[in-house]
Amino acid sequence: xxxxxxxxxxxxxxxxxxxxxxxxxxxxxxxxxxxxxxxxxxxxxxxxxxxxxxxxxxxxxxxxxxxxxxxxxxxxxxxxxxxxxxxxxxxxxxxxxxxxxxxxxxxxxxxxxxx
Amino acid sequence: xxxxxxxxxxxxxxxxxxxxxxxxxxxxxxxxxxxxxxxxxxxxxxxxxxxxxxxxxxxxxxxxxxxxxxxxxxxxxxxxxxxxxxxxxxxxxxxxxxxxxxxxxxxxxxxxxxx
Numbered sequence: 502x503x504x505x506x507x508x509x510x511x512x513x514x515x516x517x518x519x520x521x522x523x524x525x526x527x528x529x530x531x532x533x534x535x536x537x538x539x540x541x542x543x544x545x546x547x548x549x550x551x552x553x554x555x556x557x558x559x560x561x562x563x564x565x566x567x568x569x570x571x572x573x574x575x576x577x578x579x580x581x582x583x584x585x586x587x588x589x590x591x592x593x594x595x596x597x598x599x600x601x602x603x604x605x606x607x608x609x610x611x612x613x614x615x616x
Numbered sequence: 617x618x619x620x621x622x623x624x625x626x627x628x629x630x631x632x633x634x635x636x637x638x639x640x641x642x643x644x645x646x647x648x649x650x651x652x653x654x655x656x657x658x659x660x661x662x663x664x665x666x667x668x669x670x671x672x673x674x675x676x677x678x679x680x681x682x683x684x685x686x687x688x689x690x691x692x693x694x695x696x697x698x699x700x701x702x703x704x705x706x707x708x709x710x711x712x713x714x715x716x717x718x719x720x721x722x723x724x725x726x727x728x729x730x731x
Binding site for chain 1: 703
C-alpha cells in the first residue's frame with residue numbers, strides 16, 4: 502500500500518511537485534504550517550531585506566525551535582506519565598491491602614456473631 | 617534579563633550571525649539538528665542535483681514532518697494522561713470507600729466483642 506504518487510504543494514507562492522508515498526492531505530498540512538511560518542517571519546521588520554539564504558536559515562531555525570519545544574513538552578509529559586504510573590501502582594497496592602483487611606474484619610465479625 | 621546578543625552559527629557550511637535573546641547553547645542545538653537534517657537529505661540519491669529552492673522546500677517539509685510527528689505524540693500522551701487521571705481519581709474514590717467500610721467493620725467488631 503506504499504505506492505508512490507505525485508503531490509503538488511504551494512510553498513511560499515511557488516508550486517512544487519513531490520513524489521512520495523505520504524498521504525496528500527498530510528503533505529498539504531505540512532505546507533500550510535511552513536507557509537504560516539514564512540508569513541510570520543515576513544511580517545517582521547527588515548526580514549525580507551535580508552538575503553534569501555539568511556531568510557531560509559531563519560525559517561529553518563524557527564521551525565527547529567517549534568520542534569525542540571514540542572520535544573521538551575514530550576519529555577515533561579513522559580515524566581508526568583511515569584509519576585502517575587507509580588501513583589496508580591501504589592494506589593492499587595493500597596486498595597488491595599485495604600480490601601484484604603476488610604475481608605478479614607468481616608470474617609472475624611461473622612465469627613464473633615456466631616459465638 | 618532578556619538582553620540581546622549576537623550568536624554565530626554554522627548552517628550547511630556557512631556562518632550566520634544571529635541577533636537574539638535566545639541562549640547560545642540552545643541556538644547551537646537547533647543548528648546541529650538542521651545540519652543533520654540537511655546531511656541526511658544530501659545523502660539521498662539525486663537530492664543535490666535539484667535546484668537550491670527545491671532542496672530548501674524538501675528540508676522544510678522534512679522538518680515539518682518531525683514537528684507534526686512530535687505533535688501527534690503529544691496528543692497521544694495528553695490523552696493517556698487524561699485517562700490515567702480518571703483512573704487515579706476512581707482508585708482514590710474506591711480506596712476511601714473501602715477504608716470507610718473497614719473502619720465501620722472494626723467498630724462493629726469492637727462492639728460485638730463488648731457484648
